[in-house]
Structure formats: C-alpha cells, structure tokens
Amino acid sequence: MPTPAVKICGISTHDALEAAVRARAAYAGFVFFAKSPRNVTPAQAAELGARAQGRIQRVGLFVDANDAAIAEAVTAAGLDVLQLHGKESPERAAQLRARFGLPVWKAMPIASIGDVARAHAYGGAADLMLFDAKTPTDALPGGMGLSFDWSLIAHWDGPIKWGLAGGLNAENVGQALALTGAPLVDTSSGVESAPGVKDVDKIAAFCAAARMA
Numbered sequence: 001m002p003t004p005a006v007k008i009c010g011i012s013t014h015d016a017l018e019a020a021v022r023a024r025a026a027y028a029g030f031v032f033f034a035k036s037p038r039n040v041t042p043a044q045a046a047e048l049g050a051r052a053q054g055r056i057q058r059v060g061l062f063v064d065a066n067d068a069a070i071a072e073a074v075t076a077a078g079l080d081v082l083q084l085h086g087k088e089s090p091e092r093a094a095q096l097r098a099r100f101g102l103p104v105w106k107a108m109p110i111a112s113i114g115d116v117a118r119a120h121a122y123g124g125a126a127d128l129m130l131f132d133a134k135t136p137t138d139a140l141p142g143g144m145g146l147s148f149d150w151s152l153i154a155h156w157d158g159p160i161k162w163g164l165a166g167g168l169n170a171e172n173v174g175q176a177l178a179l180t181g182a183p184l185v186d187t188s189s190g191v192e193s194a195p196g197v198k199d200v201d202k203i204a205a206f207c208a209a210a211r212m213a
C-alpha cells in the first residue's frame, strides 16, 4: 500500500503548524467556521498561511460559506485547497472550483451505505471525497472525534480521489488504513489535548503511525 497523505486539521498556532511540517504532513487545515473551537480569523490565517507557504499545502475548511467569506480566506491565507464540510451540492462544489481555480474537497457524513452512495454525485464536480462520521448535530458537522463503520468505505472505488476522516488518532489510524486502504487520512480532535488545543507530540505520533501502517 502506498504511503497515505496526512492532513492535520484545525491548526491555529505556529507551534502546531511547525509540528505538522516537521512530521511531514502533506496538508494543514485552517477552519473558517465561527462555531468551531478551531476557528481562525482571516488575520490569524494570513500569518499561518505565510508561514506554511511552500512547506505544506494549506486547506481552508468551510461550512456552507458564501463566496465573499471564501474569497476573504483564500486571499488572506493563500489557500491551496477548499474543503467543503457542510451541505454543499455537487453544483455548488463545481461552481466554487471554477470561481477560485482551486481543488475542492467535499466532506461526506457517513452513517449508512446510502450515505456512501451519495458520494458518486460529486464525480466531475469535486476533486476529492472526504468520508467523515455523521455528527449528531448540524451545528458542528465535524471535528467531534467521532468515527464510523470503516467497512462501509473500504477500498472505495468511486469517480474521484478520496480520504478518511473522523475520530482518527495515533492508536487507530493503522487499523483504519489496513481496513480501508485510504490514500489520505485527516485528523483534528485525535491530535489535541482539549478541543481546539493541538498537541505537538500527538501530531508527531499520528504522522508516524500513518506512515508505518
């Protein structure tokens, strides 16, 4: 199995960003969602984005955001990828990809096989499908450290690239990779000591465990 790409999401400090770079994560996620404990302002994102440039790909996470908010974040942080974590339709994903000229990742909340089937509609509209656990509330559609039945998406053979998120940590990422063969893994809560507080040792351990799997 090829080495999976790693994304560390919810980065809001220089220390966390440096830890992700040091651990050779491919992607750093910045959350632009006011209800999240990991939310960053455009000013914070500008600092982090400048520091990240050319060292790690910068992913902006949005939840049903409007074009103006996305444009502000793209400009501030120099984003390389847009991650849509709300109820964005395939048409909206395609529209944002065309407008910003950036790859679009769509998060798909999974609780049943029917949810997995919905991912096919994003072929040609998004660049990557990120399977995540369905959360119990629309108020926070991710970042709760919840996992789902990984067998539902094992070796997914859909029309676009894909990745796995939801409740991943250094202890379970090896098992998740062995079962699913995911080409990309994404974590946030699993590398924190408290909601929104990244732990540099956990970031290092997660990246090492994903590489060893």
Ligand SMILES: O=C(O)c1ccccc1N[C@@H]1O[C@H](COP(=O)(O)O)[C@@H](O)[C@H]1O
Pocket (backbone or CB within 6 Å): 009, 010, 029, 031, 033, 036, 037, 038, 061, 063, 085, 132, 140, 141, 142, 143, 144, 145, 146, 165, 166, 167, 168, 186, 187, 188, 189, 190
């Ligand atoms: O991190 C958040 O606060 C967040 C808020 C709204 C939508 C998504 C969010 N995080 C993303 O959710 C998945 C899974 O996170 P976790 O590892 O279970 O904590 C991941 O892509 C986060 O980036």
